[in-house]
Amino acid sequence: MSKRAKRANDGPATDLASEGAEDLLKLVYRDVDEAMALGREILARPPAERLELVQEVRFQDVNLCQVLKSQSKRAGCKDPVEGVELARLAVDISNRLDEERHGRGLVVSAQVTAWACLGNAYRVASDLERAEEALDEAEMRLRRSSGEPYTEAKIYRFRASLRSSQGRFREAAKLLDPALAIYRQDGESYLEGKTLMQKAMALTYDGKIERAARLLWRGLSLIEPWETSRLFMTSRHNLIGYLNEIGSPDAALETVHRSRLLYLDFGDPSLLARLSWLEGRLNRDLGWVDEAEVALKDALNYFDRHMGWFDAAMVLLDLATVYEHHGDGAELQRLAEMVPMFAAWADLPEMLAPLALFQKAAAAEQVDRALLDRIAANMQQTPISFAPMPGSVSSDRSVVVCLQI
Numbered sequence: 001m002s003k004r005a006k007r008a009n010d011g012p013a014t015d016l017a018s019e020g021a022e023d024l025l026k027l028v029y030r031d032v033d034e035a036m037a038l039g040r041e042i043l044a045r046p047p048a049e050r051l052e053l054v055q056e057v058r059f060q061d062v063n064l065c066q067v068l069k070s071q072s073k074r075a076g077c078k079d080p081v082e083g084v085e086l087a088r089l090a091v092d093i094s095n096r097l098d099e100e101r102h103g104r105g106l107v108v109s110a111q112v113t114a115w116a117c118l119g120n121a122y123r124v125a126s127d128l129e130r131a132e133e134a135l136d137e138a139e140m141r142l143r144r145s146s147g148e149p150y151t152e153a154k155i156y157r158f159r160a161s162l163r164s165s166q167g168r169f170r171e172a173a174k175l176l177d178p179a180l181a182i183y184r185q186d187g188e189s190y191l192e193g194k195t196l197m198q199k200a201m202a203l204t205y206d207g208k209i210e211r212a213a214r215l216l217w218r219g220l221s222l223i224e225p226w227e228t229s230r231l232f233m234t235s236r237h238n239l240i241g242y243l244n245e246i247g248s249p250d251a252a253l254e255t256v257h258r259s260r261l262l263y264l265d266f267g268d269p270s271l272l273a274r275l276s277w278l279e280g281r282l283n284r285d286l287g288w289v290d291e292a293e294v295a296l297k298d299a300l301n302y303f304d305r306h307m308g309w310f311d312a313a314m315v316l317l318d319l320a321t322v323y324e325h326h327g328d329g330a331e332l333q334r335l336a337e338m339v340p341m342f343a344a345w346a347d348l349p350e351m352l353a354p355l356a357l358f359q360k361a362a363a364a365e366q367v368d369r370a371l372l373d374r375i376a377a378n379m380q381q382t383p384i385s386f387a388p389m390p391g392s393v394s395s396d397r398s399v400v401v402c403l404q405i
Contacts, residue, residue, distance in 0.1 A: 035063035039071060047085055054089055060096045065110045068093070069117040080125035087118040108145040112138050113154070120158045123165050131162050149186070153179040157195060160202065169206035173199050193222030197235050204242070205380075213242040233266050241278060249285045256282065273302035277315055284322055292322050309342055310379075313355060317376045320358065321369055329365050336362035354378050 038059055042050050053059065068090040076083035094114040097107045119134030138155055142148075156179040163172035176199045183192040196219035203212040216239050223232060236259060243252035256279055263275050280296035283289070296319040303312035316335055323331040336359040342352065354375040361367045 032063055035061055035067045038064050039067040050089060054093055059093060062097055062102050062106055062110050065090045065094050065114055072117055072121050076121055076124040083121040084125050087121040090114040091118050109148055109151060112141045112151055116155050116158055123162050128165055135159055149182045153182040157198060164202050169202045172202040189222040193219040209242055209245040233271060244282055249282050253282045273299050281318055289322050289325055313342060317372055321372050324367055324369055332362045332367050
Protein backbone atom coordinates (compact mmCIF):
# COMPACT_ATOMS: atom_id res chain seq x y z
CA MET A 1 0.00 0.00 0.00
CA SER A 2 1.35 3.44 -0.91
CA LYS A 3 1.95 6.08 1.77
CA ARG A 4 -0.83 8.18 0.28
CA ALA A 5 -3.33 5.27 0.36
CA LYS A 6 -2.34 4.37 3.91
CA ARG A 7 -2.90 7.97 4.97
CA ALA A 8 -6.37 7.91 3.38
CA ASN A 9 -7.27 4.76 5.32
CA ASP A 10 -5.98 6.21 8.57
CA GLY A 11 -8.49 9.03 8.28
CA PRO A 12 -8.71 12.33 10.24
CA ALA A 13 -6.30 11.26 13.00
CA THR A 14 -3.43 11.04 10.53
CA ASP A 15 -4.39 14.36 8.96
CA LEU A 16 -4.27 16.07 12.36
CA ALA A 17 -0.92 14.48 13.21
CA SER A 18 0.54 15.57 9.87
CA GLU A 19 -0.71 19.11 10.32
CA GLY A 20 0.77 19.17 13.83
CA ALA A 21 4.17 18.03 12.50
CA GLU A 22 4.10 20.68 9.79
CA ASP A 23 3.30 23.38 12.36
CA LEU A 24 6.15 22.18 14.57
CA LEU A 25 8.55 22.25 11.62
CA LYS A 26 7.53 25.82 10.83
CA LEU A 27 8.28 26.81 14.42
CA VAL A 28 11.72 25.18 14.24
CA TYR A 29 12.58 27.01 11.01
CA ARG A 30 11.36 30.28 12.50
CA ASP A 31 13.52 29.81 15.60
CA VAL A 32 16.58 29.03 13.49
CA ASP A 33 15.97 32.05 11.25
CA GLU A 34 15.70 34.28 14.31
CA ALA A 35 18.95 32.85 15.72
CA MET A 36 20.72 33.48 12.41
CA ALA A 37 19.50 37.07 12.46
CA LEU A 38 20.81 37.53 16.01
CA GLY A 39 24.14 36.06 14.91
CA ARG A 40 24.40 38.57 12.07
CA GLU A 41 23.61 41.39 14.49
CA ILE A 42 26.45 40.25 16.78
CA LEU A 43 28.95 40.00 13.92
CA ALA A 44 28.03 43.49 12.73
CA ARG A 45 29.25 44.96 16.03
CA PRO A 46 32.93 45.60 16.86
CA PRO A 47 34.39 42.77 19.00
CA ALA A 48 34.69 45.08 22.02
CA GLU A 49 30.89 45.63 22.05
CA ARG A 50 29.72 42.05 21.54
CA LEU A 51 29.95 40.74 25.10
CA GLU A 52 27.82 43.58 26.45
CA LEU A 53 25.33 43.12 23.63
CA VAL A 54 24.67 39.44 24.36
CA GLN A 55 23.72 40.25 27.96
CA GLU A 56 20.30 41.29 26.61
CA VAL A 57 17.58 38.72 27.24
CA ARG A 58 16.74 38.33 23.53
CA PHE A 59 20.19 36.83 22.93
CA GLN A 60 19.71 34.08 25.53
CA ASP A 61 18.73 31.51 22.94
CA VAL A 62 19.93 27.92 22.58
CA ASN A 63 19.82 28.10 18.76
CA LEU A 64 22.06 31.17 18.87
CA CYS A 65 24.64 29.11 20.77
CA GLN A 66 24.72 26.66 17.89
CA VAL A 67 25.01 29.48 15.33
CA LEU A 68 27.99 30.99 17.19
CA LYS A 69 29.69 27.60 17.50
CA SER A 70 29.36 27.06 13.75
CA GLN A 71 30.66 30.56 13.02
CA SER A 72 33.58 29.98 15.39
CA LYS A 73 34.56 26.84 13.49
CA ARG A 74 34.38 28.61 10.13
CA ALA A 75 36.36 31.61 11.39
CA GLY A 76 39.08 29.56 13.09
CA CYS A 77 41.50 28.86 10.25
CA LYS A 78 41.30 32.33 8.70
CA ASP A 79 41.17 34.31 11.95
CA PRO A 80 41.92 32.21 15.07
CA VAL A 81 41.34 35.18 17.39
CA GLU A 82 37.84 35.69 15.95
CA GLY A 83 37.19 31.96 16.34
CA VAL A 84 38.04 32.11 20.04
CA GLU A 85 35.99 35.26 20.59
CA LEU A 86 32.86 33.73 19.02
CA ALA A 87 33.26 30.54 21.04
CA ARG A 88 33.56 32.62 24.23
CA LEU A 89 30.27 34.32 23.38
CA ALA A 90 28.65 30.90 22.93
CA VAL A 91 29.89 29.89 26.40
CA ASP A 92 28.60 33.12 27.94
CA ILE A 93 25.16 32.73 26.35
CA SER A 94 24.94 29.05 27.32
CA ASN A 95 25.54 29.99 30.96
CA ARG A 96 22.57 32.42 30.82
CA LEU A 97 20.02 30.08 29.23
CA ASP A 98 16.71 29.71 31.04
CA GLU A 99 16.18 26.07 32.07
CA GLU A 100 12.41 26.58 32.39
CA ARG A 101 12.22 27.74 28.78
CA HIS A 102 14.63 25.29 27.17
CA GLY A 103 14.73 22.38 29.62
CA ARG A 104 17.68 21.39 31.78
CA GLY A 105 18.93 18.70 29.40
CA LEU A 106 19.14 21.07 26.44
CA VAL A 107 20.80 23.79 28.51
CA VAL A 108 23.47 21.45 29.90
CA SER A 109 24.12 20.06 26.40
CA ALA A 110 24.55 23.61 25.06
CA GLN A 111 27.02 24.41 27.85
CA VAL A 112 29.08 21.25 27.29
CA THR A 113 29.34 21.74 23.53
CA ALA A 114 30.11 25.46 23.91
CA TRP A 115 33.04 24.70 26.24
CA ALA A 116 34.24 21.97 23.88
CA CYS A 117 34.04 24.41 20.96
CA LEU A 118 36.03 26.96 22.95
CA GLY A 119 38.70 24.36 23.70
CA ASN A 120 39.06 23.55 20.01
CA ALA A 121 39.15 27.25 19.11
CA TYR A 122 41.99 27.80 21.58
CA ARG A 123 43.85 24.87 20.01
CA VAL A 124 43.51 26.37 16.53
CA ALA A 125 44.78 29.67 17.96
CA SER A 126 47.84 27.80 19.38
CA ASP A 127 46.83 28.50 23.01
CA LEU A 128 47.23 24.88 24.05
CA GLU A 129 47.08 25.47 27.81
CA ARG A 130 43.70 27.21 27.65
CA ALA A 131 42.50 24.56 25.18
CA GLU A 132 43.21 21.86 27.77
CA GLU A 133 41.39 23.81 30.49
CA ALA A 134 38.29 24.39 28.34
CA LEU A 135 38.08 20.72 27.32
CA ASP A 136 38.46 19.72 30.98
CA GLU A 137 35.50 21.97 31.80
CA ALA A 138 33.44 20.44 28.99
CA GLU A 139 34.24 16.93 30.17
CA MET A 140 33.40 17.76 33.79
CA ARG A 141 30.02 19.20 32.77
CA LEU A 142 29.36 16.17 30.59
CA ARG A 143 29.95 13.81 33.53
CA ARG A 144 27.42 15.77 35.59
CA SER A 145 24.80 15.38 32.87
CA SER A 146 23.29 12.28 31.29
CA GLY A 147 26.36 12.02 29.05
CA GLU A 148 25.02 12.34 25.49
CA PRO A 149 27.17 9.90 23.40
CA TYR A 150 27.70 12.14 20.35
CA THR A 151 28.84 15.01 22.55
CA GLU A 152 31.21 12.65 24.31
CA ALA A 153 32.58 11.51 20.94
CA LYS A 154 33.12 15.12 19.87
CA ILE A 155 35.11 15.84 23.04
CA TYR A 156 37.26 12.77 22.37
CA ARG A 157 37.97 14.06 18.87
CA PHE A 158 38.78 17.59 20.06
CA ARG A 159 41.06 16.16 22.75
CA ALA A 160 42.79 13.98 20.15
CA SER A 161 43.44 17.04 17.98
CA LEU A 162 44.91 18.79 21.00
CA ARG A 163 47.22 15.84 21.69
CA SER A 164 48.41 16.00 18.09
CA SER A 165 49.07 19.73 18.47
CA GLN A 166 51.14 18.84 21.56
CA GLY A 167 53.11 16.27 19.57
CA ARG A 168 51.57 13.36 21.54
CA PHE A 169 50.40 11.39 18.52
CA ARG A 170 50.10 7.94 20.08
CA GLU A 171 47.73 9.33 22.71
CA ALA A 172 45.80 11.14 19.99
CA ALA A 173 45.22 7.91 18.06
CA LYS A 174 44.06 6.04 21.17
CA LEU A 175 41.61 8.81 22.16
CA LEU A 176 39.76 8.33 18.88
CA ASP A 177 38.92 4.65 19.53
CA PRO A 178 35.96 5.34 21.90
CA ALA A 179 34.61 7.93 19.45
CA LEU A 180 34.78 5.34 16.67
CA ALA A 181 32.93 2.83 18.88
CA ILE A 182 30.09 5.32 19.45
CA TYR A 183 29.69 6.06 15.74
CA ARG A 184 29.82 2.38 14.75
CA GLN A 185 27.22 1.43 17.34
CA ASP A 186 24.79 3.97 15.87
CA GLY A 187 25.69 3.25 12.25
CA GLU A 188 27.04 6.75 11.65
CA SER A 189 29.27 5.81 8.72
CA TYR A 190 30.08 9.41 7.73
CA LEU A 191 31.30 10.35 11.22
CA GLU A 192 33.15 7.04 11.49
CA GLY A 193 34.90 7.72 8.19
CA LYS A 194 35.83 11.24 9.24
CA THR A 195 37.24 9.98 12.54
CA LEU A 196 39.23 7.24 10.79
CA MET A 197 40.84 9.96 8.68
CA GLN A 198 41.71 11.92 11.80
CA LYS A 199 43.28 8.81 13.33
CA ALA A 200 45.22 8.20 10.12
CA MET A 201 46.76 11.65 10.45
CA ALA A 202 47.87 11.01 14.03
CA LEU A 203 49.40 7.68 13.00
CA THR A 204 51.22 9.41 10.14
CA TYR A 205 52.94 11.81 12.51
CA ASP A 206 53.73 8.85 14.77
CA GLY A 207 55.58 7.22 11.87
CA LYS A 208 53.02 4.45 11.20
CA ILE A 209 52.50 5.31 7.53
CA GLU A 210 51.26 1.94 6.23
CA ARG A 211 48.64 1.62 8.97
CA ALA A 212 47.61 5.24 8.35
CA ALA A 213 47.14 4.51 4.64
CA ARG A 214 44.89 1.52 5.41
CA LEU A 215 42.74 3.58 7.76
CA LEU A 216 42.47 6.39 5.24
CA TRP A 217 41.27 3.97 2.55
CA ARG A 218 38.62 2.70 4.98
CA GLY A 219 37.60 6.23 5.88
CA LEU A 220 37.27 7.27 2.25
CA SER A 221 35.06 4.25 1.57
CA LEU A 222 32.59 5.45 4.23
CA ILE A 223 31.97 8.93 2.82
CA GLU A 224 30.62 10.19 -0.48
CA PRO A 225 32.58 12.91 -2.35
CA TRP A 226 29.50 15.14 -2.61
CA GLU A 227 28.80 14.98 1.12
CA THR A 228 31.91 16.93 2.08
CA SER A 229 34.02 17.84 -0.92
CA ARG A 230 36.85 19.39 1.12
CA LEU A 231 37.08 16.35 3.36
CA PHE A 232 37.20 14.07 0.33
CA MET A 233 39.85 16.15 -1.45
CA THR A 234 42.14 16.61 1.55
CA SER A 235 41.90 12.90 2.35
CA ARG A 236 42.74 11.96 -1.24
CA HIS A 237 45.67 14.37 -1.06
CA ASN A 238 46.91 12.71 2.12
CA LEU A 239 46.62 9.29 0.54
CA ILE A 240 48.91 10.34 -2.32
CA GLY A 241 51.45 11.50 0.26
CA TYR A 242 51.20 8.15 2.08
CA LEU A 243 51.88 6.25 -1.16
CA ASN A 244 55.10 8.22 -1.53
CA GLU A 245 56.11 7.73 2.10
CA ILE A 246 55.74 3.94 1.91
CA GLY A 247 58.02 3.81 -1.13
CA SER A 248 55.60 3.99 -4.08
CA PRO A 249 56.37 7.37 -5.70
CA ASP A 250 55.41 6.09 -9.18
CA ALA A 251 51.92 5.11 -7.96
CA ALA A 252 51.64 8.40 -6.07
CA LEU A 253 52.56 10.49 -9.13
CA GLU A 254 50.15 8.50 -11.31
CA THR A 255 47.39 9.23 -8.78
CA VAL A 256 48.30 12.93 -8.90
CA HIS A 257 47.93 12.96 -12.69
CA ARG A 258 44.56 11.18 -12.45
CA SER A 259 43.40 13.61 -9.77
CA ARG A 260 44.49 16.89 -11.33
CA LEU A 261 41.08 17.75 -12.75
CA LEU A 262 39.53 17.16 -9.31
CA TYR A 263 41.97 19.66 -7.80
CA LEU A 264 41.25 22.22 -10.52
CA ASP A 265 37.48 21.78 -10.23
CA PHE A 266 37.68 22.13 -6.45
CA GLY A 267 39.44 25.45 -7.01
CA ASP A 268 41.09 25.93 -3.62
CA PRO A 269 44.36 27.88 -4.13
CA SER A 270 45.91 26.52 -0.91
CA LEU A 271 45.21 22.93 -1.95
CA LEU A 272 46.62 23.60 -5.43
CA ALA A 273 49.78 24.96 -3.77
CA ARG A 274 50.02 21.74 -1.76
CA LEU A 275 49.59 19.77 -4.96
CA SER A 276 52.62 21.61 -6.38
CA TRP A 277 54.51 20.86 -3.16
CA LEU A 278 53.60 17.18 -3.34
CA GLU A 279 54.48 16.96 -7.05
CA GLY A 280 57.83 18.55 -6.29
CA ARG A 281 58.62 15.95 -3.65
CA LEU A 282 57.48 13.09 -5.88
CA ASN A 283 59.54 14.30 -8.86
CA ARG A 284 62.56 14.75 -6.61
CA ASP A 285 62.25 11.23 -5.22
CA LEU A 286 61.95 9.86 -8.78
CA GLY A 287 65.09 11.75 -9.85
CA TRP A 288 63.32 14.34 -12.04
CA VAL A 289 64.97 17.30 -10.38
CA ASP A 290 64.13 19.96 -13.00
CA GLU A 291 60.40 19.25 -12.67
CA ALA A 292 60.81 19.13 -8.89
CA GLU A 293 62.45 22.58 -8.85
CA VAL A 294 59.62 24.19 -10.84
CA ALA A 295 56.87 22.69 -8.67
CA LEU A 296 58.55 23.50 -5.36
CA LYS A 297 59.22 27.10 -6.44
CA ASP A 298 55.52 27.52 -7.23
CA ALA A 299 54.57 26.22 -3.78
CA LEU A 300 57.17 28.38 -2.01
CA ASN A 301 55.95 31.51 -3.78
CA TYR A 302 52.36 30.82 -2.71
CA PHE A 303 53.16 30.28 0.97
CA ASP A 304 55.49 33.30 0.98
CA ARG A 305 52.73 35.53 -0.46
CA HIS A 306 50.10 34.25 1.96
CA MET A 307 52.31 34.22 5.08
CA GLY A 308 52.11 30.46 5.55
CA TRP A 309 55.47 30.62 7.28
CA PHE A 310 55.80 27.06 8.54
CA ASP A 311 54.75 25.64 5.18
CA ALA A 312 57.13 28.03 3.41
CA ALA A 313 60.01 26.90 5.63
CA MET A 314 59.34 23.22 4.93
CA VAL A 315 59.08 23.80 1.16
CA LEU A 316 62.31 25.81 1.32
CA LEU A 317 64.08 22.80 2.87
CA ASP A 318 62.62 20.48 0.22
CA LEU A 319 63.88 22.85 -2.49
CA ALA A 320 67.28 22.88 -0.80
CA THR A 321 67.46 19.07 -1.21
CA VAL A 322 67.06 19.57 -4.98
CA TYR A 323 69.90 22.09 -5.13
CA GLU A 324 72.05 19.91 -2.88
CA HIS A 325 71.54 17.05 -5.36
CA HIS A 326 72.65 19.39 -8.17
CA GLY A 327 75.62 20.61 -6.13
CA ASP A 328 74.35 24.16 -6.74
CA GLY A 329 75.92 26.13 -3.89
CA ALA A 330 74.78 29.47 -5.31
CA GLU A 331 71.10 28.51 -5.20
CA LEU A 332 71.52 27.08 -1.70
CA GLN A 333 73.00 30.41 -0.61
CA ARG A 334 70.07 32.24 -2.23
CA LEU A 335 67.64 30.12 -0.22
CA ALA A 336 69.63 30.79 2.95
CA GLU A 337 69.23 34.52 2.32
CA MET A 338 65.44 34.05 2.59
CA VAL A 339 65.66 32.97 6.24
CA PRO A 340 65.12 36.55 7.58
CA MET A 341 61.55 36.45 6.19
CA PHE A 342 60.72 34.15 9.10
CA ALA A 343 61.20 37.00 11.57
CA ALA A 344 57.58 36.39 12.64
CA TRP A 345 59.07 33.58 14.73
CA ALA A 346 61.30 35.95 16.70
CA ASP A 347 59.83 34.62 19.96
CA LEU A 348 60.03 30.98 18.83
CA PRO A 349 63.72 30.05 18.98
CA GLU A 350 62.92 26.36 18.52
CA MET A 351 61.76 27.23 14.99
CA LEU A 352 64.42 29.81 14.09
CA ALA A 353 67.36 27.75 15.37
CA PRO A 354 67.08 24.97 12.72
CA LEU A 355 66.77 27.54 9.92
CA ALA A 356 69.75 29.44 11.31
CA LEU A 357 71.70 26.16 11.18
CA PHE A 358 70.82 25.79 7.49
CA GLN A 359 71.83 29.40 6.86
CA LYS A 360 75.20 28.86 8.53
CA ALA A 361 75.84 25.59 6.70
CA ALA A 362 75.02 27.17 3.32
CA ALA A 363 77.45 30.03 3.98
CA ALA A 364 80.17 27.47 4.79
CA GLU A 365 79.19 25.29 1.77
CA GLN A 366 78.57 22.36 4.12
CA VAL A 367 74.96 21.51 3.27
CA ASP A 368 74.18 17.85 2.66
CA ARG A 369 70.99 15.78 2.45
CA ALA A 370 71.41 14.28 5.92
CA LEU A 371 71.60 17.76 7.47
CA LEU A 372 68.50 18.95 5.60
CA ASP A 373 66.51 15.85 6.59
CA ARG A 374 67.54 16.32 10.22
CA ILE A 375 66.51 20.00 10.22
CA ALA A 376 63.13 19.16 8.64
CA ALA A 377 62.49 16.36 11.14
CA ASN A 378 63.29 18.64 14.08
CA MET A 379 60.92 21.32 12.81
CA GLN A 380 58.13 18.79 12.26
CA GLN A 381 58.27 17.76 15.91
CA THR A 382 57.82 21.25 17.39
CA PRO A 383 54.31 22.04 18.72
CA ILE A 384 53.91 25.06 16.44
CA SER A 385 54.09 22.75 13.40
CA PHE A 386 50.71 21.26 14.31
CA ALA A 387 48.80 24.50 14.89
CA PRO A 388 48.31 27.51 12.60
CA MET A 389 50.18 30.74 13.15
CA PRO A 390 48.18 33.95 13.17
CA GLY A 391 47.97 35.11 9.56
CA SER A 392 48.61 31.69 8.06
CA VAL A 393 46.34 30.45 5.31
CA SER A 394 45.14 27.39 7.21
CA SER A 395 46.05 24.77 9.75
CA ASP A 396 47.58 22.56 7.07
CA ARG A 397 50.99 21.13 7.91
CA SER A 398 53.63 19.72 5.56
CA VAL A 399 52.15 17.72 2.68
CA VAL A 400 49.61 16.26 5.10
CA VAL A 401 46.50 18.40 4.94
CA CYS A 402 44.71 18.66 8.26
CA LEU A 403 41.02 17.85 8.35
CA GLN A 404 38.40 20.04 9.98
CA ILE A 405 36.73 18.26 12.88
